[in-house]
Amino acid sequence: MQPQTSPHIPSVKKDTGWKVWWMLLRPHTLSAAFIPVTIGTVLAMHEGSIKLSLFIAMLVASILIQAATNMFNEYFDYKRGLDNEASVGIGGAIVRNGIKAKTVLNLAFVFFFAATLIGIYICFMTSWWIAAIGVICMLAGYFYTGGSIPIAYTPFGEIVAGFFMGNVIVLIAFYIQTQTITSKAFFISIPISILVAAILTANNIRDLDGDKENGRKTLAILLGRKNSIIFLACMFIVSYLIIFILIVANFISFWSLLVLISIPKAFSAVKLFIGKKFPIEMMPAMKATAKTNIQFGFLLALGLFISYFM
Template identity: 30%
Template sequence: MIKKWIEAARPRTLPTSVSPVIAASAYAWYLDTFNGYTASICIVFALLAQIASNFGNDYFDYKKGSDRADRVGPRRAVASGDIPAKIMLKATCIVLSLACITGCLLIPSGGWELIIAGIFIAIFALAYSAGPYPLSYHGLGDVTVFIFFGLIAVNLSFYVQALHFESVVFYCSIAMGLLSVNILMVNNYRDKETDEISNKKTLVVIFGRKFAERIYLLNGIIALLITGTIWFTNGIYGYIAALLYLSIHLQTWSRLLKKKGTELNPILGETARNQLVFTLLLVLVLVIDKISES
Protein backbone atom coordinates (compact mmCIF):
# COMPACT_ATOMS: atom_id res chain seq x y z
CA MET A 1 0.00 0.00 0.00
CA ILE A 2 2.87 2.39 0.78
CA LYS A 3 4.23 1.83 -2.73
CA LYS A 4 0.84 2.77 -4.19
CA TRP A 5 0.79 6.06 -2.25
CA ILE A 6 4.34 6.85 -3.34
CA GLU A 7 3.35 6.26 -6.96
CA ALA A 8 0.26 8.45 -6.50
CA ALA A 9 2.51 11.29 -5.29
CA ARG A 10 4.26 11.13 -8.71
CA PRO A 11 7.85 11.29 -7.39
CA ARG A 12 9.35 11.75 -10.87
CA THR A 13 7.71 15.19 -11.09
CA LEU A 14 8.60 16.40 -7.59
CA PRO A 15 11.85 18.11 -8.68
CA THR A 16 9.63 20.82 -10.16
CA SER A 17 8.62 21.87 -6.64
CA VAL A 18 12.07 21.55 -5.07
CA SER A 19 14.10 23.20 -7.85
CA PRO A 20 12.56 26.70 -7.54
CA VAL A 21 13.25 26.76 -3.79
CA ILE A 22 16.83 25.58 -4.28
CA ALA A 23 17.41 28.25 -6.93
CA ALA A 24 15.90 30.99 -4.78
CA SER A 25 17.94 29.90 -1.76
CA ALA A 26 21.12 29.86 -3.85
CA TYR A 27 20.51 33.49 -4.82
CA ALA A 28 19.77 34.31 -1.17
CA TRP A 29 23.10 32.77 -0.18
CA TYR A 30 24.89 34.58 -3.01
CA LEU A 31 23.42 37.88 -1.82
CA ASP A 32 24.18 37.14 1.87
CA THR A 33 20.54 36.77 2.94
CA PHE A 34 20.30 32.96 3.16
CA ASN A 35 18.23 31.46 6.01
CA GLY A 36 18.55 27.68 6.26
CA TYR A 37 15.51 27.20 8.50
CA THR A 38 13.24 29.27 6.25
CA ALA A 39 14.55 27.56 3.11
CA SER A 40 13.84 24.15 4.63
CA ILE A 41 10.27 25.16 5.47
CA CYS A 42 9.81 26.37 1.89
CA ILE A 43 10.95 23.02 0.52
CA VAL A 44 8.60 21.05 2.78
CA PHE A 45 5.71 23.38 1.92
CA ALA A 46 6.40 23.12 -1.82
CA LEU A 47 6.55 19.32 -1.70
CA LEU A 48 3.35 19.01 0.32
CA ALA A 49 1.50 21.47 -1.94
CA GLN A 50 2.52 19.58 -5.08
CA ILE A 51 1.67 16.17 -3.60
CA ALA A 52 -1.74 17.52 -2.58
CA SER A 53 -2.24 18.81 -6.12
CA ASN A 54 -1.17 15.45 -7.57
CA PHE A 55 -3.55 13.57 -5.27
CA GLY A 56 -6.34 15.98 -6.19
CA ASN A 57 -5.56 15.59 -9.89
CA ASP A 58 -5.72 11.81 -9.51
CA TYR A 59 -9.13 12.03 -7.83
CA PHE A 60 -10.80 14.72 -9.93
CA ASP A 61 -9.54 13.41 -13.29
CA TYR A 62 -11.06 10.05 -12.36
CA LYS A 63 -14.36 11.67 -11.42
CA LYS A 64 -14.42 13.60 -14.70
CA GLY A 65 -13.60 10.47 -16.68
CA SER A 66 -10.33 11.69 -18.17
CA ASP A 67 -8.30 9.06 -16.29
CA ARG A 68 -9.16 5.49 -17.19
CA ALA A 69 -7.54 2.16 -16.43
CA ASP A 70 -6.34 1.89 -20.05
CA ARG A 71 -4.49 5.24 -20.10
CA VAL A 72 -1.08 5.38 -21.79
CA GLY A 73 0.49 7.41 -19.00
CA PRO A 74 1.77 6.07 -15.67
CA ARG A 75 -0.74 4.15 -13.57
CA ARG A 76 -3.22 6.34 -11.70
CA ALA A 77 -4.17 5.15 -8.24
CA VAL A 78 -7.91 5.84 -8.29
CA ALA A 79 -8.62 4.95 -11.93
CA SER A 80 -6.77 1.64 -11.58
CA GLY A 81 -8.54 0.78 -8.31
CA ASP A 82 -5.38 0.87 -6.19
CA ILE A 83 -6.80 3.53 -3.86
CA PRO A 84 -10.55 4.16 -3.33
CA ALA A 85 -11.76 7.57 -4.54
CA LYS A 86 -13.04 8.63 -1.12
CA ILE A 87 -9.71 7.77 0.52
CA MET A 88 -7.84 9.77 -2.12
CA LEU A 89 -10.07 12.79 -1.53
CA LYS A 90 -9.42 12.59 2.21
CA ALA A 91 -5.68 12.27 1.59
CA THR A 92 -5.79 15.34 -0.66
CA CYS A 93 -7.43 17.38 2.09
CA ILE A 94 -5.02 16.09 4.75
CA VAL A 95 -1.86 16.80 2.74
CA LEU A 96 -3.16 20.21 1.69
CA SER A 97 -3.89 21.00 5.36
CA LEU A 98 -0.36 19.96 6.29
CA ALA A 99 0.96 22.26 3.58
CA CYS A 100 -1.05 25.16 5.00
CA ILE A 101 0.19 24.46 8.53
CA THR A 102 3.77 24.30 7.26
CA GLY A 103 3.28 27.56 5.37
CA CYS A 104 2.16 29.27 8.57
CA LEU A 105 5.65 28.66 9.98
CA LEU A 106 6.88 31.23 7.46
CA ILE A 107 4.68 34.03 8.82
CA PRO A 108 7.20 35.12 11.52
CA SER A 109 9.79 35.56 8.76
CA GLY A 110 7.71 36.97 5.92
CA GLY A 111 4.78 38.63 7.65
CA TRP A 112 1.03 38.06 7.75
CA GLU A 113 0.74 38.95 4.08
CA LEU A 114 1.90 35.42 3.32
CA ILE A 115 -1.52 34.16 4.39
CA ILE A 116 -2.99 35.70 1.23
CA ALA A 117 -0.37 33.95 -0.91
CA GLY A 118 -1.01 30.69 0.94
CA ILE A 119 -4.74 30.90 0.33
CA PHE A 120 -4.21 31.44 -3.39
CA ILE A 121 -1.77 28.53 -3.58
CA ALA A 122 -4.21 26.21 -1.77
CA ILE A 123 -7.12 27.27 -3.98
CA PHE A 124 -5.23 26.84 -7.23
CA ALA A 125 -3.77 23.51 -6.11
CA LEU A 126 -7.35 22.20 -6.25
CA ALA A 127 -8.70 24.47 -9.01
CA TYR A 128 -6.16 22.95 -11.38
CA SER A 129 -8.40 19.88 -11.74
CA ALA A 130 -11.48 20.62 -9.64
CA GLY A 131 -14.35 23.08 -9.47
CA PRO A 132 -16.78 24.38 -12.07
CA TYR A 133 -13.95 25.61 -14.31
CA PRO A 134 -10.93 23.29 -13.87
CA LEU A 135 -7.96 25.17 -15.26
CA SER A 136 -6.25 22.16 -16.81
CA TYR A 137 -9.37 21.43 -18.87
CA HIS A 138 -9.48 24.91 -20.43
CA GLY A 139 -5.94 25.46 -21.70
CA LEU A 140 -4.83 27.21 -18.53
CA GLY A 141 -2.82 24.44 -16.94
CA ASP A 142 0.45 25.65 -18.43
CA VAL A 143 -0.18 29.24 -17.30
CA THR A 144 -0.97 28.01 -13.79
CA VAL A 145 2.20 25.93 -13.62
CA PHE A 146 4.29 28.84 -14.91
CA ILE A 147 2.92 31.19 -12.26
CA PHE A 148 2.94 28.90 -9.24
CA PHE A 149 6.03 26.76 -9.93
CA GLY A 150 7.95 29.69 -11.36
CA LEU A 151 7.04 33.26 -10.42
CA ILE A 152 5.51 32.59 -7.02
CA ALA A 153 7.71 29.68 -5.90
CA VAL A 154 11.03 31.40 -6.63
CA ASN A 155 10.20 34.98 -5.66
CA LEU A 156 8.41 34.12 -2.42
CA SER A 157 11.09 31.61 -1.40
CA PHE A 158 13.66 34.36 -1.87
CA TYR A 159 11.51 37.02 -0.19
CA VAL A 160 10.95 35.12 3.07
CA GLN A 161 14.74 34.93 3.43
CA ALA A 162 15.79 38.38 2.16
CA LEU A 163 12.59 40.37 2.90
CA HIS A 164 12.91 42.10 -0.47
CA PHE A 165 12.75 41.20 -4.15
CA GLU A 166 15.58 41.18 -6.70
CA SER A 167 15.34 41.52 -10.49
CA VAL A 168 17.88 38.75 -11.06
CA VAL A 169 15.72 36.41 -8.96
CA PHE A 170 12.66 37.42 -10.98
CA TYR A 171 14.44 36.39 -14.19
CA CYS A 172 15.28 33.08 -12.55
CA SER A 173 11.60 32.62 -11.65
CA ILE A 174 10.69 32.98 -15.33
CA ALA A 175 13.26 30.29 -16.20
CA MET A 176 11.91 27.95 -13.52
CA GLY A 177 8.36 28.52 -14.73
CA LEU A 178 9.28 27.65 -18.32
CA LEU A 179 11.12 24.49 -17.27
CA SER A 180 8.15 23.45 -15.12
CA VAL A 181 5.81 23.99 -18.06
CA ASN A 182 7.93 21.57 -20.08
CA ILE A 183 7.09 18.78 -17.63
CA LEU A 184 3.38 19.38 -18.11
CA MET A 185 3.91 19.73 -21.86
CA VAL A 186 5.34 16.20 -22.08
CA ASN A 187 2.43 14.85 -20.06
CA ASN A 188 -0.13 16.51 -22.34
CA TYR A 189 1.87 15.62 -25.47
CA ARG A 190 1.59 11.97 -24.51
CA ASP A 191 -2.10 12.17 -23.57
CA LYS A 192 -3.33 14.19 -26.56
CA GLU A 193 -5.74 11.57 -27.93
CA THR A 194 -7.24 10.58 -24.57
CA ASP A 195 -7.56 14.24 -23.56
CA GLU A 196 -9.48 14.92 -26.78
CA ILE A 197 -11.88 12.09 -25.97
CA SER A 198 -12.35 13.48 -22.44
CA ASN A 199 -12.84 17.04 -23.77
CA LYS A 200 -9.78 18.14 -21.82
CA LYS A 201 -8.56 21.14 -23.82
CA THR A 202 -4.85 21.34 -23.06
CA LEU A 203 -2.61 23.54 -25.19
CA VAL A 204 -1.44 20.42 -27.00
CA VAL A 205 -5.03 19.52 -27.84
CA ILE A 206 -5.76 23.08 -28.99
CA PHE A 207 -2.58 23.75 -31.01
CA GLY A 208 -1.24 20.27 -31.77
CA ARG A 209 1.92 18.28 -31.17
CA LYS A 210 4.13 20.35 -33.50
CA PHE A 211 3.35 23.39 -31.36
CA ALA A 212 4.28 21.46 -28.22
CA GLU A 213 7.56 20.30 -29.74
CA ARG A 214 8.57 23.87 -30.61
CA ILE A 215 7.52 25.27 -27.23
CA TYR A 216 9.41 22.54 -25.39
CA LEU A 217 12.59 23.38 -27.28
CA LEU A 218 12.17 27.15 -26.86
CA ASN A 219 11.37 26.96 -23.15
CA GLY A 220 14.71 25.35 -22.37
CA ILE A 221 16.66 27.80 -24.52
CA ILE A 222 14.83 30.88 -23.17
CA ALA A 223 15.37 29.67 -19.60
CA LEU A 224 19.10 29.62 -20.32
CA LEU A 225 19.18 33.02 -22.03
CA ILE A 226 17.07 34.85 -19.45
CA THR A 227 19.48 33.80 -16.71
CA GLY A 228 22.44 34.71 -18.92
CA THR A 229 24.01 37.05 -16.38
CA ILE A 230 24.91 33.94 -14.40
CA TRP A 231 26.17 31.76 -17.23
CA PHE A 232 27.86 34.30 -19.50
CA THR A 233 29.50 36.79 -17.15
CA ASN A 234 31.32 34.48 -14.75
CA GLY A 235 34.16 33.08 -16.78
CA ILE A 236 34.67 29.85 -18.67
CA TYR A 237 32.96 27.67 -16.06
CA GLY A 238 29.69 29.53 -16.66
CA TYR A 239 29.85 28.80 -20.40
CA ILE A 240 30.68 25.15 -19.72
CA ALA A 241 27.71 24.80 -17.37
CA ALA A 242 25.38 26.45 -19.89
CA LEU A 243 26.57 24.19 -22.72
CA LEU A 244 26.20 21.13 -20.50
CA TYR A 245 22.59 21.97 -19.72
CA LEU A 246 21.83 22.86 -23.35
CA SER A 247 23.22 19.52 -24.56
CA ILE A 248 21.04 17.62 -22.09
CA HIS A 249 17.98 19.65 -23.04
CA LEU A 250 18.53 19.09 -26.78
CA GLN A 251 19.09 15.38 -26.24
CA THR A 252 15.79 15.03 -24.36
CA TRP A 253 13.99 17.13 -26.97
CA SER A 254 15.27 14.93 -29.79
CA ARG A 255 14.07 11.85 -27.91
CA LEU A 256 10.67 13.49 -27.43
CA LEU A 257 10.28 13.79 -31.22
CA LYS A 258 10.89 10.08 -31.74
CA LYS A 259 8.64 8.66 -29.02
CA LYS A 260 4.91 8.13 -28.65
CA GLY A 261 2.45 6.59 -26.20
CA THR A 262 3.99 4.80 -23.23
CA GLU A 263 7.47 5.45 -24.67
CA LEU A 264 7.06 9.07 -23.55
CA ASN A 265 6.78 8.19 -19.86
CA PRO A 266 10.58 8.19 -19.30
CA ILE A 267 10.80 11.57 -21.09
CA LEU A 268 8.59 13.01 -18.36
CA GLY A 269 11.09 11.99 -15.69
CA GLU A 270 14.01 13.17 -17.82
CA THR A 271 12.40 16.60 -18.22
CA ALA A 272 12.00 16.93 -14.46
CA ARG A 273 15.59 15.79 -14.08
CA ASN A 274 16.71 18.45 -16.56
CA GLN A 275 15.12 21.16 -14.45
CA LEU A 276 16.99 19.89 -11.42
CA VAL A 277 20.24 19.74 -13.43
CA PHE A 278 19.66 23.34 -14.56
CA THR A 279 19.15 24.35 -10.93
CA LEU A 280 22.21 22.54 -9.60
CA LEU A 281 24.42 23.96 -12.35
CA LEU A 282 23.14 27.44 -11.52
CA VAL A 283 23.95 26.84 -7.85
CA LEU A 284 27.43 25.61 -8.79
CA VAL A 285 28.19 28.70 -10.88
CA LEU A 286 26.96 30.99 -8.11
CA VAL A 287 29.13 29.18 -5.55
CA ILE A 288 32.23 29.35 -7.76
CA ASP A 289 31.65 33.04 -8.46
CA LYS A 290 31.17 33.81 -4.77
CA ILE A 291 34.32 31.94 -3.78
CA SER A 292 36.38 33.59 -6.53
CA GLU A 293 35.32 37.03 -5.31
CA SER A 294 36.30 36.35 -1.69
Protein backbone atom coordinates in the same frame (compact mmCIF):
# COMPACT_ATOMS: atom_id res chain seq x y z
CA MET B 1 -13.62 4.77 -24.49
CA GLN B 2 -11.24 1.86 -24.90
CA PRO B 3 -7.56 2.52 -24.14
CA GLN B 4 -5.18 2.36 -27.07
CA THR B 5 -3.23 -0.87 -27.05
CA SER B 6 -0.75 -2.63 -29.26
CA PRO B 7 0.97 -6.00 -29.01
CA HIS B 8 4.25 -4.10 -29.30
CA ILE B 9 3.46 -1.64 -26.50
CA PRO B 10 4.14 -2.79 -22.90
CA SER B 11 1.23 -2.63 -20.50
CA VAL B 12 1.16 -0.48 -17.38
CA LYS B 13 2.05 -2.58 -14.35
CA LYS B 14 0.13 -2.55 -11.09
CA ASP B 15 2.06 -1.17 -8.11
CA THR B 16 2.21 -2.87 -4.72
CA GLY B 17 3.14 -1.97 -1.15
CA TRP B 18 4.73 1.38 -0.42
CA LYS B 19 5.18 2.06 -4.12
CA VAL B 20 1.42 2.64 -4.45
CA TRP B 21 1.67 5.70 -2.22
CA TRP B 22 5.00 6.83 -3.64
CA MET B 23 3.67 6.81 -7.19
CA LEU B 24 0.56 8.69 -6.03
CA LEU B 25 2.89 11.62 -5.31
CA ARG B 26 4.03 11.51 -8.97
CA PRO B 27 7.68 11.92 -7.93
CA HIS B 28 8.86 12.96 -11.40
CA THR B 29 6.90 16.22 -10.94
CA LEU B 30 8.25 17.11 -7.49
CA SER B 31 11.29 18.80 -9.01
CA ALA B 32 8.83 21.62 -9.81
CA ALA B 33 8.73 22.20 -6.04
CA PHE B 34 12.26 21.72 -4.73
CA ILE B 35 14.23 23.31 -7.59
CA PRO B 36 12.59 26.78 -7.30
CA VAL B 37 13.00 26.77 -3.50
CA THR B 38 16.67 25.87 -3.83
CA ILE B 39 17.29 28.55 -6.47
CA GLY B 40 15.59 31.25 -4.41
CA THR B 41 17.48 30.30 -1.26
CA VAL B 42 20.94 30.10 -2.88
CA LEU B 43 20.28 33.44 -4.56
CA ALA B 44 19.41 34.90 -1.15
CA MET B 45 22.89 33.98 0.08
CA HIS B 46 24.23 36.77 -2.13
CA GLU B 47 22.18 39.26 -0.12
CA GLY B 48 23.29 38.06 3.33
CA SER B 49 22.99 35.12 5.70
CA ILE B 50 20.15 32.62 5.37
CA LYS B 51 18.15 30.64 7.92
CA LEU B 52 18.32 26.91 7.29
CA SER B 53 15.06 26.37 9.18
CA LEU B 54 13.19 28.65 6.75
CA PHE B 55 14.71 26.86 3.76
CA ILE B 56 13.63 23.46 5.08
CA ALA B 57 10.16 24.75 5.98
CA MET B 58 9.66 26.30 2.54
CA LEU B 59 10.97 23.18 0.84
CA VAL B 60 8.65 20.82 2.71
CA ALA B 61 5.62 23.11 2.29
CA SER B 62 6.21 23.41 -1.47
CA ILE B 63 6.58 19.65 -1.90
CA LEU B 64 3.40 19.07 0.13
CA ILE B 65 1.43 21.51 -2.04
CA GLN B 66 2.77 19.96 -5.26
CA ALA B 67 1.99 16.44 -4.03
CA ALA B 68 -1.51 17.51 -2.97
CA THR B 69 -2.08 19.08 -6.38
CA ASN B 70 -1.11 15.76 -7.97
CA MET B 71 -3.62 13.96 -5.74
CA PHE B 72 -6.40 16.38 -6.66
CA ASN B 73 -5.50 15.68 -10.28
CA GLU B 74 -5.78 11.95 -9.66
CA TYR B 75 -9.12 12.32 -7.87
CA PHE B 76 -10.88 14.70 -10.26
CA ASP B 77 -9.70 12.96 -13.42
CA TYR B 78 -11.06 9.72 -11.95
CA LYS B 79 -14.39 11.34 -11.07
CA ARG B 80 -14.69 12.68 -14.61
CA GLY B 81 -13.95 9.24 -16.04
CA LEU B 82 -10.71 10.29 -17.73
CA ASP B 83 -8.48 7.68 -16.09
CA ASN B 84 -8.60 3.92 -16.52
CA GLU B 85 -6.41 0.99 -15.55
CA ALA B 86 -4.27 1.40 -18.67
CA SER B 87 -3.72 5.15 -18.22
CA VAL B 88 -0.08 6.19 -18.05
CA GLY B 89 1.44 9.19 -16.33
CA ILE B 90 -0.86 8.89 -13.31
CA GLY B 91 -0.25 7.54 -9.85
CA GLY B 92 -2.87 4.88 -10.59
CA ALA B 93 -3.77 4.59 -6.91
CA ILE B 94 -7.50 4.64 -7.66
CA VAL B 95 -8.01 2.98 -11.04
CA ARG B 96 -5.12 0.53 -10.90
CA ASN B 97 -4.26 -0.15 -7.27
CA GLY B 98 -7.68 -0.09 -5.60
CA ILE B 99 -7.26 2.89 -3.25
CA LYS B 100 -10.62 4.57 -2.54
CA ALA B 101 -11.08 7.89 -4.32
CA LYS B 102 -12.19 9.52 -1.07
CA THR B 103 -8.94 8.42 0.57
CA VAL B 104 -6.91 10.15 -2.13
CA LEU B 105 -8.98 13.33 -1.78
CA ASN B 106 -8.70 13.36 2.01
CA LEU B 107 -4.95 12.77 1.84
CA ALA B 108 -4.63 15.78 -0.46
CA PHE B 109 -6.41 17.95 2.10
CA VAL B 110 -4.20 16.55 4.87
CA PHE B 111 -1.15 17.61 2.85
CA PHE B 112 -2.67 21.07 2.40
CA PHE B 113 -3.30 21.27 6.14
CA ALA B 114 0.29 20.27 6.91
CA ALA B 115 1.55 22.88 4.43
CA THR B 116 -0.65 25.47 6.14
CA LEU B 117 0.87 24.71 9.55
CA ILE B 118 4.35 25.09 8.10
CA GLY B 119 3.21 28.28 6.38
CA ILE B 120 2.14 29.72 9.73
CA TYR B 121 5.65 29.15 11.04
CA ILE B 122 7.13 30.86 7.96
CA CYS B 123 4.75 33.81 8.41
CA PHE B 124 5.60 34.08 12.11
CA MET B 125 9.30 34.24 11.21
CA THR B 126 8.91 36.64 8.28
CA SER B 127 5.70 38.35 7.13
CA TRP B 128 1.99 37.52 7.27
CA TRP B 129 1.67 38.63 3.66
CA ILE B 130 3.12 35.21 2.85
CA ALA B 131 -0.13 33.70 4.14
CA ALA B 132 -2.18 35.40 1.42
CA ILE B 133 0.22 34.24 -1.27
CA GLY B 134 0.22 30.71 0.17
CA VAL B 135 -3.58 30.55 0.07
CA ILE B 136 -3.61 31.69 -3.55
CA CYS B 137 -1.02 29.02 -4.42
CA MET B 138 -3.13 26.30 -2.78
CA LEU B 139 -6.28 27.52 -4.55
CA ALA B 140 -4.40 27.36 -7.85
CA GLY B 141 -3.35 23.80 -6.97
CA TYR B 142 -6.95 22.79 -6.22
CA PHE B 143 -8.58 24.47 -9.20
CA TYR B 144 -5.89 23.19 -11.54
CA THR B 145 -8.09 20.09 -11.95
CA GLY B 146 -10.98 20.92 -9.59
CA GLY B 147 -13.98 23.14 -10.17
CA SER B 148 -16.35 23.38 -13.13
CA ILE B 149 -13.66 24.65 -15.53
CA PRO B 150 -10.30 23.16 -14.46
CA ILE B 151 -7.22 25.13 -15.46
CA ALA B 152 -5.63 21.92 -16.74
CA TYR B 153 -8.38 21.61 -19.35
CA THR B 154 -7.58 25.01 -20.87
CA PRO B 155 -4.63 26.43 -22.86
CA PHE B 156 -3.51 28.32 -19.74
CA GLY B 157 -2.12 25.39 -17.77
CA GLU B 158 1.50 26.15 -18.65
CA ILE B 159 1.13 29.81 -17.68
CA VAL B 160 -0.43 29.02 -14.30
CA ALA B 161 1.95 26.17 -13.46
CA GLY B 162 5.02 28.10 -14.55
CA PHE B 163 4.00 31.25 -12.69
CA PHE B 164 3.09 29.67 -9.36
CA MET B 165 5.61 26.81 -9.28
CA GLY B 166 8.38 28.84 -10.90
CA ASN B 167 8.27 32.61 -10.42
CA VAL B 168 6.27 32.70 -7.20
CA ILE B 169 8.14 29.96 -5.34
CA VAL B 170 11.57 31.33 -6.30
CA LEU B 171 10.55 34.80 -5.16
CA ILE B 172 8.95 33.60 -1.91
CA ALA B 173 12.02 31.49 -1.07
CA PHE B 174 14.16 34.57 -1.75
CA TYR B 175 11.88 36.94 0.18
CA ILE B 176 11.61 34.93 3.39
CA GLN B 177 15.39 35.02 3.65
CA THR B 178 15.98 38.64 2.60
CA GLN B 179 12.69 40.47 3.30
CA THR B 180 12.91 41.98 -0.17
CA ILE B 181 12.42 41.22 -3.87
CA THR B 182 15.03 42.24 -6.43
CA SER B 183 15.01 42.45 -10.21
CA LYS B 184 17.81 39.88 -10.21
CA ALA B 185 15.64 37.37 -8.36
CA PHE B 186 12.74 37.99 -10.73
CA PHE B 187 14.79 37.54 -13.91
CA ILE B 188 16.43 34.36 -12.62
CA SER B 189 13.00 32.94 -11.83
CA ILE B 190 11.94 33.21 -15.49
CA PRO B 191 13.91 30.25 -16.94
CA ILE B 192 12.86 28.19 -13.92
CA SER B 193 9.20 28.98 -14.59
CA ILE B 194 9.63 28.06 -18.26
CA LEU B 195 11.11 24.67 -17.39
CA VAL B 196 8.34 23.98 -14.87
CA ALA B 197 5.84 24.78 -17.63
CA ALA B 198 7.82 22.48 -19.95
CA ILE B 199 7.02 19.54 -17.68
CA LEU B 200 3.33 20.24 -18.22
CA THR B 201 3.82 20.68 -21.96
CA ALA B 202 5.51 17.29 -22.13
CA ASN B 203 2.66 15.77 -20.13
CA ASN B 204 0.09 17.27 -22.50
CA ILE B 205 1.94 16.09 -25.60
CA ARG B 206 1.88 12.56 -24.20
CA ASP B 207 -1.84 12.77 -23.37
CA LEU B 208 -2.86 14.74 -26.46
CA ASP B 209 -5.11 12.14 -28.09
CA GLY B 210 -6.92 11.15 -24.90
CA ASP B 211 -7.33 14.76 -23.80
CA LYS B 212 -8.82 15.68 -27.19
CA GLU B 213 -11.34 12.85 -26.99
CA ASN B 214 -12.37 14.01 -23.51
CA GLY B 215 -12.97 17.60 -24.55
CA ARG B 216 -9.88 19.24 -23.12
CA LYS B 217 -8.45 22.32 -24.84
CA THR B 218 -4.82 22.19 -23.76
CA LEU B 219 -2.14 24.17 -25.55
CA ALA B 220 -0.78 20.93 -27.00
CA ILE B 221 -4.16 20.20 -28.58
CA LEU B 222 -4.41 23.69 -30.06
CA LEU B 223 -0.87 23.52 -31.48
CA GLY B 224 -0.97 19.88 -32.59
CA ARG B 225 1.63 17.23 -31.74
CA LYS B 226 4.35 18.33 -34.17
CA ASN B 227 4.12 22.03 -33.27
CA SER B 228 3.93 21.18 -29.56
CA ILE B 229 7.23 19.30 -29.80
CA ILE B 230 8.74 22.34 -31.54
CA PHE B 231 7.27 24.55 -28.82
CA LEU B 232 8.86 22.34 -26.15
CA ALA B 233 12.23 22.66 -27.89
CA CYS B 234 11.78 26.44 -27.98
CA MET B 235 11.07 26.48 -24.24
CA PHE B 236 14.41 24.77 -23.63
CA ILE B 237 16.26 27.10 -26.01
CA VAL B 238 14.77 30.25 -24.45
CA SER B 239 15.69 29.05 -20.95
CA TYR B 240 19.36 28.69 -21.94
CA LEU B 241 19.34 32.00 -23.83
CA ILE B 242 18.03 33.83 -20.76
CA ILE B 243 20.99 32.53 -18.76
CA PHE B 244 23.36 33.91 -21.43
CA ILE B 245 21.58 37.26 -21.34
CA LEU B 246 21.74 37.45 -17.54
CA ILE B 247 25.47 36.71 -17.64
CA VAL B 248 26.08 39.39 -20.27
CA ALA B 249 23.99 41.84 -18.24
CA ASN B 250 26.16 41.01 -15.21
CA PHE B 251 23.20 39.75 -13.16
CA ILE B 252 24.92 36.42 -12.62
CA SER B 253 28.47 35.11 -13.03
CA PHE B 254 29.90 32.93 -15.79
CA TRP B 255 29.64 30.01 -13.35
CA SER B 256 25.98 29.81 -14.33
CA LEU B 257 27.15 28.42 -17.67
CA LEU B 258 27.22 25.12 -15.79
CA VAL B 259 23.59 24.79 -16.94
CA LEU B 260 24.94 23.93 -20.40
CA ILE B 261 25.80 20.49 -19.04
CA SER B 262 22.05 19.77 -19.04
CA ILE B 263 21.64 20.42 -22.79
CA PRO B 264 22.01 16.73 -23.78
CA LYS B 265 19.08 15.83 -21.52
CA ALA B 266 16.93 18.59 -23.04
CA PHE B 267 17.87 17.39 -26.53
CA SER B 268 16.98 13.85 -25.51
CA ALA B 269 13.57 14.97 -24.22
CA VAL B 270 12.66 16.48 -27.58
CA LYS B 271 14.13 13.63 -29.62
CA LEU B 272 12.28 10.97 -27.62
CA PHE B 273 8.92 12.55 -28.53
CA ILE B 274 9.54 12.48 -32.27
CA GLY B 275 7.78 9.67 -34.10
CA LYS B 276 6.02 8.32 -31.00
CA LYS B 277 2.29 7.61 -31.04
CA PHE B 278 1.31 5.80 -27.85
CA PRO B 279 1.39 7.54 -24.44
CA ILE B 280 3.49 4.84 -22.82
CA GLU B 281 6.09 5.24 -25.59
CA MET B 282 6.39 8.90 -24.67
CA MET B 283 7.00 8.33 -20.95
CA PRO B 284 10.82 8.41 -21.42
CA ALA B 285 10.46 11.84 -23.07
CA MET B 286 8.27 13.02 -20.20
CA LYS B 287 10.84 11.83 -17.66
CA ALA B 288 13.68 13.40 -19.63
CA THR B 289 11.85 16.74 -19.50
CA ALA B 290 11.54 16.52 -15.73
CA LYS B 291 15.20 15.53 -15.46
CA THR B 292 16.15 18.53 -17.59
CA ASN B 293 14.40 20.74 -15.04
CA ILE B 294 16.29 19.01 -12.23
CA GLN B 295 19.68 19.19 -13.93
CA PHE B 296 19.26 22.77 -15.13
CA GLY B 297 18.04 23.92 -11.72
CA PHE B 298 20.70 22.07 -9.75
CA LEU B 299 23.49 23.33 -12.03
CA LEU B 300 22.19 26.91 -11.86
CA ALA B 301 22.02 26.67 -8.05
CA LEU B 302 25.56 25.26 -8.03
CA GLY B 303 26.79 28.09 -10.24
CA LEU B 304 25.17 30.68 -7.96
CA PHE B 305 26.62 28.92 -4.92
CA ILE B 306 30.16 28.85 -6.33
CA SER B 307 29.97 32.50 -7.40
CA TYR B 308 29.03 33.44 -3.82
CA PHE B 309 32.54 32.50 -2.72
CA MET B 310 34.31 34.13 -5.67
